[in-house]
Amino acid sequence: MQRFIENHTNEHFDVIVIGGGISGASVAYEAATRGLKVALLEKNDFSWATSAATSKMIHGGLRYLVNGEIMLVRESLRERRVLENIAPNFVYPWPMMMTHYKTPFKNNKWLVKIGMLVYDALSYDKNFTWDACKKIPSHRTISKKKVMQTEPHVRPEGLTGASIFCDCISIFPERLTLAFIKSAVAYGAKVSNYTRVEGFLMGSENNVTGVKVRDLLNNKTCEVSGTITVNCGGPWADIVLGLAKSKGDGSSTLRRSEGIHIITAKHLLSGNYTVASMTPAGRHFFLIPWRNHTLIGTTDKPFTGNPDDYHVTKESIMELIDDINSSFSDGKLSYADVKHTYGGLRPLVEEDTSETYTSSRRYEIYDNQKDGLNGLITVEGGKYTTSRKLAENCLKIVASKMEKSLGQSVTDKQFLTGCEIKNLNAFLSDIQKENSDFGKSTMDYLGRNYGTEYAEIIKLARTDKALSETLNDDGEIMAEVIFAVREEMARTLADIVMRRTGIGTLGNPGENILRKVANAAAKELNWDENKIEKEISDTVKLLKLPV
Numbered sequence: 001m002q003r004f005i006e007n008h009t010n011e012h013f014d015v016i017v018i019g020g021g022i023s024g025a026s027v028a029y030e031a032a033t034r035g036l037k038v039a040l041l042e043k044n045d046f047s048w049a050t051s052a053a054t055s056k057m058i059h060g061g062l063r064y065l066v067n068g069e070i071m072l073v074r075e076s077l078r079e080r081r082v083l084e085n086i087a088p089n090f091v092y093p094w095p096m097m098m099t100h101y102k103t104p105f106k107n108n109k110w111l112v113k114i115g116m117l118v119y120d121a122l123s124y125d126k127n128f129t130w131d132a133c134k135k136i137p138s139h140r141t142i143s144k145k146k147v148m149q150t151e152p153h154v155r156p157e158g159l160t161g162a163s164i165f166c167d168c169i170s171i172f173p174e175r176l177t178l179a180f181i182k183s184a185v186a187y188g189a190k191v192s193n194y195t196r197v198e199g200f201l202m203g204s205e206n207n208v209t210g211v212k213v214r215d216l217l218n219n220k221t222c223e224v225s226g227t228i229t230v231n232c233g234g235p236w237a238d239i240v241l242g243l244a245k246s247k248g249d250g251s252s253t254l255r256r257s258e259g260i261h262i263i264t265a266k267h268l269l270s271g272n273y274t275v276a277s278m279t280p281a282g283r284h285f286f287l288i289p290w291r292n293h294t295l296i297g298t299t300d301k302p303f304t305g306n307p308d309d310y311h312v313t314k315e316s317i318m319e320l321i322d323d324i325n326s327s328f329s330d331g332k333l334s335y336a337d338v339k340h341t342y343g344g345l346r347p348l349v350e351e352d353t354s355e356t357y358t359s360s361r362r363y364e365i366y367d368n369q370k371d372g373l374n375g376l377i378t379v380e381g382g383k384y385t386t387s388r389k390l391a392e393n394c395l396k397i398v399a400s401k402m403e404k405s406l407g408q409s410v411t412d413k414q415f416l417t418g419c420e421i422k423n424l425n426a427f428l429s430d431i432q433k434e435n436s437d438f439g440k441s442t443m444d445y446l447g448r449n450y451g452t453e454y455a456e457i458i459k460l461a462r463t464d465k466a467l468s469e470t471l472n473d474d475g476e477i478m479a480e481v482i483f484a485v486r487e488e489m490a491r492t493l494a495d496i497v498m499r500r501t502g503i504g505t506l507g508n509p510g511e512n513i514l515r516k517v518a519n520a521a522a523k524e525l526n527w528d529e530n531k532i533e534k535e536i537s538d539t540v541k542l543l544k545l546p547v
Helices: 022-033 062-067 070-086 109-122 144-150 173-186 234-244 314-327 384-402 424-434 440-463 479-487 493-500 511-525 529-543
Strands: 012-018 038-041 091-101 140-142 159-170 190-192 195-202 208-215 220-231 255-264 274-278 284-290 293-297 301-303 338-348 363-367 376-381
Touching: 012 022, 012 208, 022 038, 022 173, 022 220, 022 384, 038 173, 038 195, 038 220, 062 070, 062 109, 070 091, 070 109, 070 159, 070 384, 091 109, 091 144, 109 140, 109 159, 140 144, 144 159, 173 190, 173 440, 173 493, 195 220, 195 234, 220 234, 220 384, 234 338, 234 376, 255 314, 274 314, 284 314, 293 314, 314 338, 338 376, 363 384, 376 384, 424 440, 440 479, 479 493, 479 511, 493 511, 493 529, 511 529
Parallel strands: 012 038, 012 220, 038 190, 091 274, 220 376
Antiparallel strands: 091 159, 140 159, 195 208, 208 220, 255 293, 255 301, 255 338, 274 284, 284 293, 363 376
């Protein structure tokens, strides 16, 4: 992939997409598959904000049934299956254990049983998967005794049993988002990270005819013209919309909630289940086995202020730890046990709830013509799981505004780029056998996180022996660093270690590893010594726990 903005002249696009998270990536891909000329612009790196701050699950949203959001749950369950199909190496079934206690009442095992039966019914097509190894069983209920035998760290006081069911795990959301972007590029879309929209081009009668942008890497400005502009700014959507309004004020409809996660090396799980527990106040949190660590989250707390100023605070971490200690294990998890943390802001569209936890995760797509801004569409809200369907619905509005037929969606019927795998288990087994000169963990990691593109990584490693060096317990190798820069538009050390690879996503890997990666990237990106030191310093700061 190449940053098109560096060589942009006067090319006109049918659709300009603002925002390189999963919503923007999905819209760009959907539009490109319909034969439209597409440009995607992201002010930071792809999938750096909300799309990176997930619980690494693709799920139907069992708890949304409590709010009566049957259609949202059904759509989510259908899209869960679609993502299993089109991204088989990233998304696959994973068993969940939802523990039940005497209180609160909404966690009563018989009440939840009703919800589970509805959940099973709404996922009636869950086994219509392209890969037979991805079949999902219906739920079952187990006793307190069985829970304690299976997950000994579950708190026994008041425990009445648990529900066992399957949703899906998303092992690397940032790379899954990137797969959507690569798929858009394969259909001719042009994309550019570190390209900030600073204003809109306005034609006659206040029509939006494009955007004014700044290439942040080269500090150059230019104009990009387009027939339709789609604002997929996520938590920034109202701020982007404000750039098009005469007074510069954003939409008043967008609320934001903070969700954080912590990662600990403390072994709290068997590794066989994601455990869902509930606080005394009735809020769910998940303990997820991830890369031989325990990933815990998420929170749901209102956020006010500019999203550019957002960062995870120690206060938020301690609130999550208090929730965990109030309802799980021995209550002795401490701040010292936290190895890494991450967080993000969710855009919410619902205004009539007093708290963000109960707010809907539905999305809304606005034709801003009603605001006097013809040519602009704004997407707000939503959840990762339903982003592909969001894009499909967005294209209906695009087609209407362009007054032309754009055909039917094909994005649910074909693999994403790099994900062309008919049988995941067979694929992983085959590449292990074919590349026995590399470690088993390396081949498993590359197969899952790069799919069919793993071969390019191996080719680089075989060309230069130094690039076969293993960097962590997951088996990641130096060749991934080169691939990230040459083929995946990584432009900073943080891009490489946080979003193209998992080198930094368990916390600071140490100066030795960061320096090796930075030095390798420097040769590709022509960094001098000062730039190398700045990249390392910036990444260390990013990975430092808040105090």
